[in-house]
Every structure is written in structure tokens, then in C-alpha cells.
Amino acid sequence: MKYLIDTANIGMIEKCNDLLPIAGVTSNPSIIKKEGKIDFFNHFKKIRQIIGSAKTLHMQILAQDSEGIIKEAHTILENVDKNVFIKVPATPQGLKAIRLLKQENIGVTATAVYTKTQGLMAMEAGADYIAPYFNRMENLDIDAADTIADFAEMIAVYGYETQILAASFKNIAQVNTAFKCGAQTATVAPDILLAAFAVPSIQKAVDDFDADWQETFGDISICDLK
Template identity: 80%
Template sequence: MKYLIDTANLEMITKCNDLLPIAGVTSNPSIIKKEGKIDFFAHFRKIRQIIGSEKAIHIQILAQDSEGIIREAHKILDNVDKNVYIKVPVTPQGLKAVQLLKKENIGVTATAIYNKTQGFLAMEAGADFIAPYYNRMENLDIDAADTVASFANMINAYGYETQIIAASFKNMAQVNTALACGAQLVTMAPDILLSALAVPSIKKAVDDFDDDWKKIFGNSSICDMK
């Protein structure tokens, strides 16, 4: 079970990397748009510096034909680093590109998955990760939980090495359901993850503990104890 954050904001990445046990960063053009016209490759090299070499970066291509996807993938790998996972939407041309990229041992995340067939084909094509869009499926009246569970069942039944990065969430309830259904990883906007730790009841419990301690020991801390 691993958590990734879906953002390109350097300040937020620094904050989450410092506070939380995140496994990496994912992005797409819509996420990058929020940061404005960045120096693309330099920006992602900064992200790598922040999170370190052991954590994952997933960057999405723009090309829609397999040849263009391959070119963009190599451009990213040459200008960020060789450990980046290339995000490829699961279309016919995308599936062709996934197979070609895997022949070169390039890490691939198959993304923009809305149905079971896309996920099954991406597994068979050799994708390292598949990214089903949880909330977007629910908006289309597709059973997102069942879809994620079906992917997990197929991986277990047939021994695929593909892992599930569930994506597109609007709240932590969806995130936790995706994990319970078999997703090995989840990626979400940092605010969703941080909001789970900002519940007023948590702060009240911590404040109550502090008050009870002070009633007995005053302002002395545990470190003051002998």
C-alpha cells in the first residue's frame, strides 16, 4: 500500500515529502497547467531533487500516435532521468506504444483507464502500472470499486507484474475503498490526503491529552522527567 501525490507544485511536494510517507509524485498536463508556464524539464529535475532517487515520478506524454509517444518518452527520460515512469493513455496507439516501450525496458504507467477492458489490455501489453480513474468512473455510473477489484483479481489469477495506481479521487472514502479493493497504490491531490489528518476530533483528542498532562505535571514535559 503506497501513497503518491498528484501535483507539480514544488512547495507542496516539499511539504508532503517532509511530513508524509509518500512513495512519489504523479502529474499530467492538467496538473501542470496549475503551475503556469514552467521550465518543464528543469521543474521535474527539481522534483527529483526534493523526493530523492528512491521515490517514483510519473510524467504523462502528449502525443496520440505511437511514434510520437515513443519520441516524447525518450525526450523525458533524456532530460529528467531514466527512472521516470512514462504515463501513456490506454488507446489503440497507446497500447502499441506501451509494448514498444517495454521492449526497451522503459517504465510505463497506463493511464486514463475508465473500464475493465482497458486495464486488462494494458496488463497484457506489459504496463508496470495501470491507473483507473476512480471518481470519473463513478461519475459515468461505472462501478469503480468492482473495476479495481477485477484488476486485482486478474493480477492475482494470472501472475501479472502490473500494479494498480488508483487515481482521480474526490475524497478519502474513495481512496480507502480503492485500497480495500486491491489497489497497491493510490495517487491524489495533496489536499485530499492532508484533509484526513485535519479532522477536528483529532486535534481535540491531542488537546485533551495535553490538558490532562498539565493538570498533573504543569508545564513540565516528558523530557523534564527524571
């Protein structure tokens, strides 16, 4: 079970990477838009420097034809680093590109997955990750939990090496459901992930412990005990 953060904000990536056991960073053009007209390649080189080589970085292409997808993928790999996972929408042209990219041993994340057929075909094409859009599926009256569970079952039955990278969440409950249904990974907006720790009862418990300690030992830390 791995958590990735869905953002291109340098400050937030530094914060989450410092505090939380995140496994990587994902982005797409809509996320990048929030940061403005960035120095694209240098921006993502900075992200790589922050998270290190052991964590995954997923970047999305824009082209819609297989030839263009492959060209953009090579450009990203040449200008950021060779370990980036290229996010490719699971369309017919995207599936063709995924097969060709995997022939070059390039890491691929099949994205914009709404249907079981998309996910299953992306597995068959060799995608390293498939990214079902949980909340967007729910908005279309598609059972996201059932879809993810079916993906997990097919991976187990047929031995696909693909991992389910669940995405598009509106709250942490959806993230937990995705994991329960078999997703190995999930990419979550930092505000949703951090909100899970903002429950008032958590801080109250911490404050109560502190008050009880001070009542017993006074205003002295554990480190200062003799």
C-alpha cells in the same frame, strides 16, 4: 499499499514528502497548468531532488500516435532522468507504444483507464502500473470498485507484474475503497490527503492529552523531567 501525491507544486511536494510516508509523485498536463508555464524539465528535476531516487516519478506524454509517444518518452527520460515512469493513455496507439517502450525496459504507467478492457489490455502490453480513474468512472455510472477488484483478481490469477495505481478521487473514502478492492497504490491530490488529518476530533484528543499532562506535571516537557 502506497500513497503517491498528484501535484506538480514544489512547495506542496516538499511538505508532503517531509511529513507523510509518500511513495512518489504523479503529474499530467492539467496538473501542470495549475503551476503556470514552468521551466518544464528543470521543474521535474527539482521534484526528483526532493523525493529522491527511491520514490517513483510519473510524467505524462502528449502525443497520440505510438511513434510520437515513444519520441516524447525518450525526451523526458533524457532531460529528467531514466527512472521516470512514462504515463501513456490506454488507447490502441498507446498500447502499441507501451509494448515498444517495455521492450526497452522503460517504466510505463497506463493512464486514462475507464474500462476493464483498457486495463486488461494494458496489463497484457506489459504496463508497470494501470491508473483507473475512480471518480470519473463513478460519474459515468461505471462501478469503479468492481472494476478495480476485477483488475486485482486478474493480476493474482495470471501473475501479471502490473500494479493498480488508482487515481481521480474526490474524497478520501474513495481512496480507502480503492485499496479495499485491491489497488496496490493510489495517487491523491494533497488537499484530499491532508484533509483526512483535519478532523477536529484528532486535534481535540491531542489537546486533551496536553491538558491532562499539565494538570499532573505542570508546564514541563518530558525532556525536562528529572
